Amino acid sequence: MIHFKEIGKIMGALLVLIALLMLPGVGFSLYFEEDPWPILSAAVITMILGMVLFFSFSKQDQNIRKREGYLIVALSWVFMAGFGMLPYILSHEINGFSDALFETLSGLTTTGASILTDIEAMPKGLLFWRSMTQWIGGLGIIVLTVAIFPLLGIGGIELFVAESPGPTSDKVHPRISETAKRLWYVYVGLTTLNMLLYWVGGMSFYDAINHALTTLATGGFSTKNASMAHFESPFIQYVAIVFMFLAGTNFTVIYFGLLGKVKRVLQSDEFKTYGLALLALSVILYFPISAVVPDPELAFRKSLFQVVSLVTTTGYVTDNYTQYGQGVTYICFMLLFVGGCAGSTAGGIKFVRHLTFIKNSWLEFKRLVHPRAIVPLMINGDRVTGRIITHIMNFLLLYLLIFVFGALTLSIMGYDLPTSLGAVATCLANVGPGIGSVGPVDNFAFFSPAAKIFLSFIMLLGRLELFTILILFTPFFWRAN
Structure with missing residues (x-):
């Protein structure tokens, strides 16, 4: 049985932390004499909901197992993306759900692909929040929260395993x-x-x-x-x-x-x-x-x-x-x-x-x-076990299959092959520039809303090393013990 109340408590703590990290953007808005209310309003909304979730389930004290760990990491990125796009939407600087989602997830996954056509025209406070989303996602927000979770009475080993990038456990x-x-x-x-x-x-x-x-x-x-x-x-x-x-x-x-x-x-x-x-x-x-x-x-x-x-x-x-x-x-x-x-x-x-x-x-x-x-x-100097070799081989095969499937999907949507290959490759690897119409001097503004949402999912898959997301789509993950 999955402990959803414990998950709600952790989501609340994450949202409070995200709200606090929004506040420096308010300071830059005030310094540059811009309207601070979009970022401040987003921070307040995020803070209130986070506190409601955390204190509603604050008496929960169950151990986080591996299944909860994967689910918490996946949901935390969904929550971060959902609330991280609020400053863009409330400021009306980025119009449309797909554009705001793409820019936010591109930041959190440290991809760096953008739909903005004139970055320098954006408010300074908003650009700082945009940069902050990448810094948050850089080493992983879960790694940060694992460091402070013991103060909240929350265990962290399964979160660290699910979030920490790469196959090593050093x-x-x-x-x-x-x-x-x-x-x-x-x-x-x-x-x-x-x-x-x-x-x-x-x-x-x-x-x-x-x-x-x-x-x-x-x-x-x-x-x-x-x-x-x-x-x-x-x-x-x-x-x-x-x-x-x-x-x-x-x-x-x-x-x-x-x-x-x-x-x-x-x-x-x-x-x-x-x-x-x-x-x-x-x-x-x-x-x-x-x-x-x-x-x-x-x-x-x-x-x-x-x-x-x-x-x-x-x-x-x-x-x-x-x-x-x-x-x-x-x-x-x-x-x-x-x-x-x-x-x-x-x-x-x-x-x-x-x-x-x-x-x-x-x-x-x-x-x-x-x-x-x-x-x-x-x-x-250490022997690599057969299990690790198998895991790496499976990862490489899955990575290739997702790349091919993603490129074919964009091609079916009507984009030329170099652009499709470049867009999926750069989003899956969380790089930013690619080839075709998404080269180093181009951006992703021309993609349709459906394509932007699809590429946002590809970015998330790549950032969380495929398995953390894909395991949620397996039937045995949801079966009770």
Whole structure:
């Protein structure tokens, strides 16, 4: 039996937290002499309902099991999307349910795809809330709430398992709440440092804090129509590259690095593969770009920025990569299927899955030659069990099937094949830019309401690693124990 009252209590706590996170947007509205009431009204409505839910079920104290964990995570994203779009709707800056849902879920899932055609014309307070939605979704709102749930008498292990991205279960502390807290300390600290460096580099304080929020979230929302291309400073762009790289790194690796445990960092096969792959891909893109851009430093910066932005699923733009020919366009399209490290804020398939698949495929040849030999698959010095290998293989197959199904669905809706492939690939990987009519200098405003809702669901599937959502559609999930 599913404990729905306990779920209601947790939904109430989440809504109170979301309401509190809306309030800084009110401050920016007042500072820029804008109407603060849309955001304030949304915060009040969200706060009231959250408190009603929480105190109505505050006496509930049942353990959260695995089924409740998956259901809570899925419902929390539905609630966050529903109430997160209120500032857009109440301000009348985004008209229509599908547009507001798409922009909100694009923020919360850190996809960065947008339906806005003139970002700079939007109210500053609303743009800050837009950036905040990405920061909330970056490391996962559940990871934050797990850190504070013990204070509310709510357990958190099943929530962390269902929400935490990637197939790894590395922890920096035996207690799950302490792990969540320490990961958020790293997240907040890096965001603050990133903001200060942007500010020192020439951004206004407002632009610096917005871009820091979306950089560490690997979200890619910008306050400028031209995205990062608006800031021509090499310093700002290199700062963005460094922090996108860090945001795409497993946060437990960063944590151990900050503690000076270099050996733990170097033991990570995924991190080493991640770093080498980004460098190699940047060199590959450098040659076709340098044929058009004569300045060697600028050509390398363009190639490095684009590779890091796409692989970490941030989606910032400093250049239109489709202008360098079909070869560069196809490479950038393939980068949508890479993803950052497990345990990072990045979306996508993740390097550890690619690494496991490649190593297992290579070892399969050895097993064919020596059928009686025991040839274990090792990652980070540890043996990978058959169950984990099966889980990864199933994930890769499901990911491919959803991509094909999504592209076919958009094609049936009347969109050309490159646009359909690009839109589904970038939404499923939570990147932002794609190919076709959703390239790096385009947006998603032209899609029909039905297509926007469909792509919003694709974004949510990708952000929650497929299984957390798909398991809810299985009959055995709802059967009583």
